[in-house]
Amino acid sequence: MAISDPEQAFRQTSWAGLRARLFHLYFLLRRPMTLGVRGLIHDRTSNSVFLIRHTYVPGWQLPGGGVELGETLGEALTRELAEEGNIALTAPPVLKSMHFNRRSSRRDHVAFYLIESFSQTAPKLPDHEIAEAGFFPLDRLPEGTTPATLQRIAEVFGGDPASPHW
Template sequence: MASDEEAPFRQTGWAGLRARLFHLYFVLRRPMTLGVRGLIHDAATNSVFLIRHTYVPGWQLPGGGVEVGETMAEALARELYEEGNIQITDAPILKSMHFNRRASRRDHVGFYLVEHFSRTAPKLPDHEIAEAGFFPLDRLPEGTTPATLRRIAEIFANVPASPYW
Protein backbone atom coordinates (compact mmCIF):
# COMPACT_ATOMS: atom_id res chain seq x y z
CA MET A 1 0.00 0.00 0.00
CA ALA A 2 1.35 3.43 -0.94
CA SER A 3 1.90 6.07 1.71
CA ASP A 4 -0.09 9.31 1.89
CA GLU A 5 2.95 11.14 0.50
CA GLU A 6 2.67 9.06 -2.67
CA ALA A 7 -1.07 9.70 -3.06
CA PRO A 8 -0.74 12.60 -5.57
CA PHE A 9 1.24 10.34 -7.88
CA ARG A 10 -1.45 7.62 -7.95
CA GLN A 11 -4.02 9.95 -9.48
CA THR A 12 -4.52 10.06 -13.24
CA GLY A 13 -5.80 12.63 -15.70
CA TRP A 14 -6.23 16.31 -14.86
CA ALA A 15 -6.40 15.65 -11.10
CA GLY A 16 -3.10 13.75 -11.21
CA LEU A 17 -1.41 16.43 -13.32
CA ARG A 18 -2.69 19.16 -11.03
CA ALA A 19 -1.45 17.26 -7.96
CA ARG A 20 1.97 16.72 -9.51
CA LEU A 21 2.24 20.40 -10.50
CA PHE A 22 1.24 21.49 -6.99
CA HIS A 23 3.83 19.13 -5.51
CA LEU A 24 6.50 20.50 -7.86
CA TYR A 25 5.56 24.08 -6.93
CA PHE A 26 5.80 23.22 -3.24
CA VAL A 27 9.21 21.59 -3.66
CA LEU A 28 10.57 24.54 -5.65
CA ARG A 29 9.01 27.16 -3.39
CA ARG A 30 9.90 25.59 -0.07
CA PRO A 31 12.62 22.97 -0.64
CA MET A 32 14.00 21.12 2.32
CA THR A 33 17.68 20.29 2.26
CA LEU A 34 19.24 17.30 3.93
CA GLY A 35 22.88 16.83 4.74
CA VAL A 36 25.14 14.43 6.59
CA ARG A 37 28.23 14.85 8.74
CA GLY A 38 30.50 12.16 10.10
CA LEU A 39 32.59 12.04 13.21
CA ILE A 40 35.42 9.70 12.21
CA HIS A 41 37.00 8.40 15.40
CA ASP A 42 40.33 6.58 15.40
CA ALA A 43 40.19 4.70 18.72
CA ALA A 44 43.86 3.67 18.50
CA THR A 45 45.02 7.30 18.66
CA ASN A 46 41.87 8.76 20.26
CA SER A 47 41.70 11.26 17.43
CA VAL A 48 39.02 12.62 15.10
CA PHE A 49 39.18 13.59 11.45
CA LEU A 50 38.50 17.25 10.66
CA ILE A 51 38.57 19.32 7.50
CA ARG A 52 39.01 22.98 6.69
CA HIS A 53 37.17 24.16 3.59
CA THR A 54 38.50 26.74 1.16
CA TYR A 55 35.23 28.71 1.23
CA VAL A 56 34.16 28.85 4.92
CA PRO A 57 36.25 29.43 8.05
CA GLY A 58 36.98 26.87 10.72
CA TRP A 59 37.73 23.21 11.19
CA GLN A 60 34.72 20.95 10.96
CA LEU A 61 33.45 17.44 10.50
CA PRO A 62 33.40 16.15 6.92
CA GLY A 63 30.09 15.84 5.16
CA GLY A 64 27.74 17.45 2.71
CA GLY A 65 24.40 17.29 0.98
CA VAL A 66 22.36 14.21 0.20
CA GLU A 67 21.86 14.03 -3.56
CA VAL A 68 18.61 13.05 -5.31
CA GLY A 69 18.24 9.26 -5.29
CA GLU A 70 20.90 8.81 -2.59
CA THR A 71 20.45 7.48 0.93
CA MET A 72 21.98 9.31 3.87
CA ALA A 73 24.49 6.48 4.36
CA GLU A 74 25.46 6.61 0.68
CA ALA A 75 25.91 10.38 0.88
CA LEU A 76 28.08 10.00 3.97
CA ALA A 77 30.28 7.39 2.27
CA ARG A 78 30.64 9.59 -0.84
CA GLU A 79 31.45 12.73 1.15
CA LEU A 80 34.02 10.99 3.37
CA TYR A 81 35.78 9.62 0.32
CA GLU A 82 35.70 12.99 -1.50
CA GLU A 83 36.81 15.04 1.49
CA GLY A 84 39.21 12.66 3.20
CA ASN A 85 40.01 9.57 1.10
CA ILE A 86 38.19 7.65 3.84
CA GLN A 87 36.24 4.48 3.11
CA ILE A 88 33.67 3.22 5.60
CA THR A 89 34.27 -0.48 6.36
CA ASP A 90 31.28 -1.14 8.65
CA ALA A 91 27.90 0.49 9.11
CA PRO A 92 28.11 4.03 10.49
CA ILE A 93 25.93 4.82 13.51
CA LEU A 94 23.30 7.54 13.10
CA LYS A 95 23.61 9.42 16.40
CA SER A 96 21.24 12.34 15.93
CA MET A 97 19.37 14.66 13.58
CA HIS A 98 19.75 18.44 13.77
CA PHE A 99 17.98 21.47 12.41
CA ASN A 100 20.59 23.73 10.81
CA ARG A 101 18.78 27.05 11.16
CA ARG A 102 21.89 28.99 10.17
CA ALA A 103 21.84 27.44 6.69
CA SER A 104 18.10 27.87 6.04
CA ARG A 105 14.70 27.45 7.62
CA ARG A 106 14.46 23.93 6.16
CA ASP A 107 17.96 22.45 6.45
CA HIS A 108 18.57 19.29 8.46
CA VAL A 109 21.74 17.32 9.15
CA GLY A 110 22.12 13.65 10.03
CA PHE A 111 25.09 13.15 12.36
CA TYR A 112 26.94 9.83 12.19
CA LEU A 113 29.67 8.20 14.24
CA VAL A 114 32.17 6.27 12.11
CA GLU A 115 34.59 4.00 13.95
CA HIS A 116 35.32 1.43 11.22
CA PHE A 117 37.11 2.87 8.22
CA SER A 118 40.21 2.76 6.08
CA ARG A 119 42.10 5.60 4.53
CA THR A 120 43.60 5.16 1.09
CA ALA A 121 45.98 8.15 1.31
CA PRO A 122 46.24 11.48 3.11
CA LYS A 123 43.91 14.09 1.65
CA LEU A 124 45.79 16.68 -0.38
CA PRO A 125 44.45 20.23 -0.70
CA ASP A 126 42.12 20.88 -3.63
CA HIS A 127 39.50 23.44 -4.72
CA GLU A 128 37.20 22.49 -1.81
CA ILE A 129 39.43 21.20 0.99
CA ALA A 130 42.26 23.44 2.21
CA GLU A 131 43.45 21.03 4.93
CA ALA A 132 42.39 17.74 6.44
CA GLY A 133 43.72 15.46 9.13
CA PHE A 134 43.30 13.55 12.36
CA PHE A 135 43.57 15.48 15.63
CA PRO A 136 43.79 14.10 19.18
CA LEU A 137 40.66 14.90 21.17
CA ASP A 138 42.70 16.84 23.71
CA ARG A 139 44.44 18.92 21.00
CA LEU A 140 41.81 20.01 18.50
CA PRO A 141 42.97 22.75 16.14
CA GLU A 142 42.33 26.39 16.87
CA GLY A 143 39.27 27.50 14.94
CA THR A 144 37.29 24.28 15.38
CA THR A 145 33.68 25.34 14.79
CA PRO A 146 31.22 25.52 17.69
CA ALA A 147 28.95 22.94 16.02
CA THR A 148 31.87 20.53 15.69
CA LEU A 149 32.77 21.02 19.36
CA ARG A 150 29.13 20.36 20.34
CA ARG A 151 29.00 17.12 18.34
CA ILE A 152 32.29 15.92 19.84
CA ALA A 153 30.98 16.69 23.35
CA GLU A 154 27.76 14.81 22.62
CA ILE A 155 29.76 11.70 21.73
CA PHE A 156 32.66 11.78 24.17
CA ALA A 157 31.35 13.78 27.15
CA ASN A 158 27.78 12.36 27.10
CA VAL A 159 26.30 15.82 26.62
CA PRO A 160 22.66 15.54 25.47
CA ALA A 161 22.26 16.06 21.72
CA SER A 162 21.02 19.51 20.77
CA PRO A 163 18.18 19.64 18.23
CA TYR A 164 20.15 22.40 16.47
CA TRP A 165 23.32 22.02 14.47
Protein backbone atom coordinates in the same frame (compact mmCIF):
# COMPACT_ATOMS: atom_id res chain seq x y z
CA MET B 1 -19.90 3.68 -2.57
CA ALA B 2 -17.80 1.17 -4.48
CA ILE B 3 -16.79 1.87 -8.05
CA SER B 4 -17.75 -1.01 -10.30
CA ASP B 5 -16.34 0.41 -13.54
CA PRO B 6 -12.60 -0.48 -13.70
CA GLU B 7 -11.87 2.30 -16.21
CA GLN B 8 -13.48 4.93 -13.94
CA ALA B 9 -11.53 3.56 -10.96
CA PHE B 10 -8.32 3.81 -13.00
CA ARG B 11 -9.07 7.43 -13.96
CA GLN B 12 -9.74 8.38 -10.34
CA THR B 13 -6.57 6.63 -9.18
CA SER B 14 -4.53 8.28 -11.95
CA TRP B 15 -5.96 11.71 -11.10
CA ALA B 16 -5.19 11.19 -7.42
CA GLY B 17 -1.60 10.22 -8.26
CA LEU B 18 -1.19 13.18 -10.60
CA ARG B 19 -2.68 15.53 -8.03
CA ALA B 20 -0.29 14.19 -5.37
CA ARG B 21 2.70 14.70 -7.68
CA LEU B 22 1.55 18.26 -8.52
CA PHE B 23 1.18 19.13 -4.83
CA HIS B 24 4.62 17.66 -4.17
CA LEU B 25 6.12 19.76 -6.98
CA TYR B 26 4.35 22.88 -5.67
CA PHE B 27 5.72 22.39 -2.15
CA LEU B 28 9.18 21.59 -3.52
CA LEU B 29 9.22 24.89 -5.42
CA ARG B 30 7.61 26.94 -2.65
CA ARG B 31 9.43 25.42 0.30
CA PRO B 32 12.58 23.61 -0.84
CA MET B 33 14.36 21.77 1.92
CA THR B 34 18.03 20.95 1.90
CA LEU B 35 19.51 17.91 3.55
CA GLY B 36 23.11 17.26 4.47
CA VAL B 37 25.27 14.66 6.17
CA ARG B 38 28.25 14.96 8.51
CA GLY B 39 30.44 12.21 9.88
CA LEU B 40 32.39 12.05 13.12
CA ILE B 41 35.22 9.68 12.21
CA HIS B 42 36.73 8.32 15.40
CA ASP B 43 39.97 6.35 15.43
CA ARG B 44 39.67 4.34 18.65
CA THR B 45 43.35 3.33 18.57
CA SER B 46 44.64 6.90 18.82
CA ASN B 47 41.43 8.39 20.31
CA SER B 48 41.45 10.96 17.55
CA VAL B 49 38.87 12.42 15.17
CA PHE B 50 39.15 13.40 11.52
CA LEU B 51 38.58 17.08 10.76
CA ILE B 52 38.79 19.18 7.61
CA ARG B 53 39.32 22.84 6.85
CA HIS B 54 37.63 24.07 3.69
CA THR B 55 39.11 26.64 1.32
CA TYR B 56 35.88 28.67 1.29
CA VAL B 57 34.65 28.77 4.93
CA PRO B 58 36.60 29.32 8.15
CA GLY B 59 37.23 26.74 10.83
CA TRP B 60 37.91 23.06 11.29
CA GLN B 61 34.86 20.87 10.93
CA LEU B 62 33.53 17.39 10.39
CA PRO B 63 33.54 16.10 6.81
CA GLY B 64 30.25 16.05 5.00
CA GLY B 65 28.03 17.89 2.59
CA GLY B 66 24.75 17.97 0.76
CA VAL B 67 22.64 15.01 -0.28
CA GLU B 68 22.32 15.10 -4.07
CA LEU B 69 19.15 14.43 -6.03
CA GLY B 70 18.44 10.68 -6.11
CA GLU B 71 21.01 9.92 -3.41
CA THR B 72 20.39 8.26 -0.04
CA LEU B 73 21.87 9.62 3.18
CA GLY B 74 24.29 6.69 3.25
CA GLU B 75 25.37 7.23 -0.34
CA ALA B 76 25.95 10.94 0.31
CA LEU B 77 28.00 10.19 3.42
CA THR B 78 30.09 7.59 1.56
CA ARG B 79 30.72 10.04 -1.31
CA GLU B 80 31.61 12.97 0.97
CA LEU B 81 34.01 10.91 3.09
CA ALA B 82 35.80 9.71 -0.04
CA GLU B 83 35.99 13.22 -1.54
CA GLU B 84 37.01 15.06 1.61
CA GLY B 85 39.17 12.48 3.35
CA ASN B 86 40.02 9.48 1.15
CA ILE B 87 38.01 7.55 3.73
CA ALA B 88 35.93 4.43 3.03
CA LEU B 89 33.40 2.88 5.38
CA THR B 90 34.16 -0.71 6.40
CA ALA B 91 30.93 -1.12 8.39
CA PRO B 92 27.64 0.76 8.47
CA PRO B 93 27.85 4.15 10.21
CA VAL B 94 25.69 4.89 13.25
CA LEU B 95 23.10 7.63 12.82
CA LYS B 96 23.46 9.61 16.05
CA SER B 97 21.07 12.53 15.53
CA MET B 98 19.29 14.88 13.15
CA HIS B 99 19.74 18.65 13.40
CA PHE B 100 18.09 21.78 12.06
CA ASN B 101 20.79 24.02 10.60
CA ARG B 102 19.17 27.44 10.91
CA ARG B 103 22.46 29.22 10.12
CA SER B 104 22.40 27.72 6.64
CA SER B 105 18.72 28.26 5.79
CA ARG B 106 15.23 28.05 7.22
CA ARG B 107 14.82 24.52 5.78
CA ASP B 108 18.24 22.88 6.15
CA HIS B 109 18.71 19.67 8.11
CA VAL B 110 21.81 17.61 8.83
CA ALA B 111 22.06 13.88 9.55
CA PHE B 112 24.95 13.27 11.94
CA TYR B 113 26.78 9.92 11.90
CA LEU B 114 29.43 8.26 14.05
CA ILE B 115 31.99 6.25 12.08
CA GLU B 116 34.40 3.95 13.89
CA SER B 117 34.95 1.33 11.17
CA PHE B 118 36.75 2.83 8.21
CA SER B 119 39.90 2.78 6.12
CA GLN B 120 41.87 5.65 4.67
CA THR B 121 43.67 4.89 1.41
CA ALA B 122 46.09 7.83 1.78
CA PRO B 123 46.22 11.08 3.73
CA LYS B 124 44.00 13.74 2.20
CA LEU B 125 46.11 16.27 0.32
CA PRO B 126 44.96 19.88 -0.18
CA ASP B 127 42.85 20.59 -3.27
CA HIS B 128 40.43 23.25 -4.51
CA GLU B 129 37.90 22.41 -1.74
CA ILE B 130 39.94 21.08 1.19
CA ALA B 131 42.76 23.29 2.52
CA GLU B 132 43.81 20.85 5.27
CA ALA B 133 42.62 17.56 6.73
CA GLY B 134 43.78 15.16 9.38
CA PHE B 135 43.25 13.23 12.59
CA PHE B 136 43.45 15.15 15.86
CA PRO B 137 43.50 13.74 19.40
CA LEU B 138 40.30 14.54 21.27
CA ASP B 139 42.27 16.44 23.91
CA ARG B 140 44.17 18.52 21.29
CA LEU B 141 41.67 19.69 18.70
CA PRO B 142 42.97 22.44 16.41
CA GLU B 143 42.38 26.10 17.16
CA GLY B 144 39.42 27.29 15.14
CA THR B 145 37.37 24.10 15.46
CA THR B 146 33.80 25.25 14.81
CA PRO B 147 31.28 25.46 17.66
CA ALA B 148 28.99 22.93 15.95
CA THR B 149 31.87 20.46 15.64
CA LEU B 150 32.80 20.91 19.30
CA GLN B 151 29.15 20.41 20.28
CA ARG B 152 28.80 17.17 18.27
CA ILE B 153 32.02 15.83 19.83
CA ALA B 154 30.73 16.73 23.31
CA GLU B 155 27.45 14.97 22.56
CA VAL B 156 29.19 11.75 21.50
CA PHE B 157 32.11 11.62 23.94
CA GLY B 158 31.03 13.92 26.78
CA GLY B 159 27.50 12.69 27.26
CA ASP B 160 25.92 16.06 26.42
CA PRO B 161 22.33 15.75 25.16
CA ALA B 162 21.95 16.06 21.40
CA SER B 163 20.89 19.56 20.43
CA PRO B 164 18.10 19.83 17.87
CA HIS B 165 20.15 22.60 16.17
CA TRP B 166 23.37 22.25 14.30
